[in-house]
Amino acid sequence: MVEFGGWHMPVQYGPILDEVRCVREKVGLFDLSHMGRLRLTGADRISALDKIVTTFVGRIPVDSIRYGLICQEDGGALDDILVYRGEEDVFLVVNASNTERDVAWLKEHLAGANVSLEDQTEELAMLALQGQDSVATLQTVVEDLDLLTIGYYKSGFGTLCGLPNVRVSRTGYTGEDGFEIYFDSGESERVWNALMEAGAQYGLKPIGLGARDTLRLEAGMSLYGHEINETRNPIEAGLSFGISFHEDKGDWIGRDALAQIKASPTNKLVGVSTDGKRAPREGYPVMSGDEQIGVICSGAISPTLSKNIGTAYVPLAFSEAGTKVQMDLRGKRQDLTVTDLPFYSRKR
Amino acid sequence: MRPDDRRYATTHEWAKIDGDSVMVGITDFAINELCNGNEGDLVYCDLPEVGRMVEIGETFGEIESVKAVSDLQAPITGEVVEVNPVIEDHLQVLAEDTWGKGWMVRIRAKAPNLDHMLDAAAYEEHIAAAH
Numbered sequence: 001m002v003e004f005g006g007w008h009m010p011v012q013y014g015p016i017l018d019e020v021r022c023v024r025e026k027v028g029l030f031d032l033s034h035m036g037r038l039r040l041t042g043a044d045r046i047s048a049l050d051k052i053v054t055t056f057v058g059r060i061p062v063d064s065i066r067y068g069l070i071c072q073e074d075g076g077a078l079d080d081i082l083v084y085r086g087e088e089d090v091f092l093v094v095n096a097s098n099t100e101r102d103v104a105w106l107k108e109h110l111a112g113a114n115v116s117l118e119d120q121t122e123e124l125a126m127l128a129l130q131g132q133d134s135v136a137t138l139q140t141v142v143e144d145l146d147l148l149t150i151g152y153y154k155s156g157f158g159t160l161c162g163l164p165n166v167r168v169s170r171t172g173y174t175g176e177d178g179f180e181i182y183f184d185s186g187e188s189e190r191v192w193n194a195l196m197e198a199g200a201q202y203g204l205k206p207i208g209l210g211a212r213d214t215l216r217l218e219a220g221m222s223l224y225g226h227e228i229n230e231t232r233n234p235i236e237a238g239l240s241f242g243i244s245f246h247e248d249k250g251d252w253i254g255r256d257a258l259a260q261i262k263a264s265p266t267n268k269l270v271g272v273s274t275d276g277k278r279a280p281r282e283g284y285p286v287m288s289g290d291e292q293i294g295v296i297c298s299g300a301i302s303p304t305l306s307k308n309i310g311t312a313y314v315p316l317a318f319s320e321a322g323t324k325v326q327m328d329l330r331g332k333r334q335d336l337t338v339t340d341l342p343f344y345s346r347k348r
Numbered sequence: 349m350r351p352d353d354r355r356y357a358t359t360h361e362w363a364k365i366d367g368d369s370v371m372v373g374i375t376d377f378a379i380n381e382l383c384n385g386n387e388g389d390l391v392y393c394d395l396p397e398v399g400r401m402v403e404i405g406e407t408f409g410e411i412e413s414v415k416a417v418s419d420l421q422a423p424i425t426g427e428v429v430e431v432n433p434v435i436e437d438h439l440q441v442l443a444e445d446t447w448g449k450g451w452m453v454r455i456r457a458k459a460p461n462l463d464h465m466l467d468a469a470a471y472e473e474h475i476a477a478a479h
Contacts, residue, residue: 015386016414210415277392281417301391301414329394330407 007034007096012208017303019211020218023174024304027131028207029195035126036099037182038092038106039118045090048113051252052106053083054234056244060085065153065169067242069234070102071254075261076230078105080222080239082171084155091167093126093180095224109253125188129195130178130215133202138179140198141191142168147179161194163187173212175219175344214300217309220271220342226282226298227269227311235261236313237269238341268319269297271339272327273307278334280310285328286336293318296327304344314338350375350472351447355423355465358474362447363423363462369454370424370462374411376446377475382413387443389414393435395452400428402455404464409452411442423465426457 010031012019022028040049049057055068062085070078079098084091094102099121106117129138139147145158145168155169163183172178183191196204213223222228228237235243235258245259272280280299285292299310318325323338350356354364354371360378364371383389392412402408402422409420431453434441442450466474 011415012384012386012389015388017389214414278394278412279391330410332394 009034010206010208012210013206016208016210016214017301019205019207020214020303022203022205023131023176023207023211023215025131026203026205027129027133027137027178027199028174028205028211029192029199030128030130030207030212031188031192032126032128032180033185033188034096035121036092036094036096036102037120037124037126038094038099038103039120040090040092040110040115041088041118042113042115044113045115046085048110048115049083049090050249052109053081054243054252054254054258055083056246056249057083057085057090058249059244059246062087063154063156065155065171067239069228069239069242070105071234071258072230073253073257075233075235075254075257077224077228077232077234077237078102078230080224080228080234080242084167084169091182098224123185124182125185125191126180126182127188127192127195128172128178128180129199129204130172130174130176130207131204132177133199133204134176134178137195137199137202137204138168138181141194142166150179152177161187161191163191173219173221174215175221175342176215176346213298214302217298217300217311218302218304218342218344220344222269222311223298232313233258233261236265236267266315267294267313268316269311269313269341270319270321271309271341271343272296272312272325272336273305273309273339273343274327274334274336275307276334277308278327278329279308280312280327280336286312286314287326287328287333288318292328293325302343309339309343310336311341350468352468354447355462355467356471356474357421357423357465359419359421361421361423363465365460365462366454369429369456370426370460371451372423372453372455373446373451374420374442375471376443378411378418379443379446382411382416382418383443387440390439390442393439393442393452395420395431395435396428398428398431402426402428420452422455424455424457424460424462426455426460428453429456430454 082093160166167182284296286294294314
């Protein structure tokens, strides 16, 4: 167990690479209760949020979910979030280590609007089931909700292990099919055990943060604090799909700065892969000849690709897939090949 | 209890005077920190060339697990006179025989002295205090 954002979190339950394979081939169970969970209600919730986040909240259909960011005026990212549009609320899932700052930022910028913000992080548990057998596993413990009717990035409510009105979304951070569920945190042990039992016939294993990091990296998903932070903008991170410049959304914090960057970006987040022995790791310099052109943001040993992989920001001139660069390992060099993201997409 | 025929660094290397050189390895605690009891999670160990001079506290190599990379720091000043050839292809030896076949390098010093390092009991306390 490691300390993470004030939570005790399991990095691994078993060998990390076995955990990665289990999710790619079968199904895995994740305890994500460290993630922040915020609920907004009140008449202005949508219009007020549209001034703060990059997503066009007003255009999200009820029961759908969109990825978005909270940015500063200069376009630097304060957090990346999931926005759940409900009938009567908007539910946000934010990063653990940013929760307090997000709450303060939201409160400051929601001031004057008819919105109430409730931090449900402590009262709700969050678990994820990821992998091709997650539908079958979860359906075993869910009544009155046919999980197959919930499309990708949509959510519904059902009775789970006897608990009514549990939020179930077809989302995840692994590149596999799967669900995230939110319920009374007092019931987490019972629900965890029920899911472990329900998934046993499919080979379900509990999956730690170590494997989760590899899974999201293989799937080309950014992690706050690594690919994105206050000094990095989401345009160059390749997150334009979560940013709306639609005129009906109106102005929002960071819009002007991001519009300028979008018009003339200078860097790009790319994948790098290597057949060499060493895995790219955060902070390693990325070199072209004697010139440092970038730095590794994240890296991992990928059991799915049988390669060592990573991400890095590089100038556009080096961003073409197939470009050969190197990483510096305390004076030793290892070849890297620039690779399009994601490294891995599941066959649908 | 860890063997008391050697000394320990706060950075989790061990050192043992053996003949005219000092054997250096890393402790069971370090290995467990890297791989949480899953020895298969150790993936790479970068060791120096024979003949390299190292200073006390200098990074002489790196050990990498699936989740992290950790520096190896020289517990004494001297010349690397031998590197364990087994480690490169058989990293599991580090966990299987931490205090014996899992040695990493031999360093030759003029007058080898390990008094600046912790004995087994003090190392035990050091770990307990840190966790």
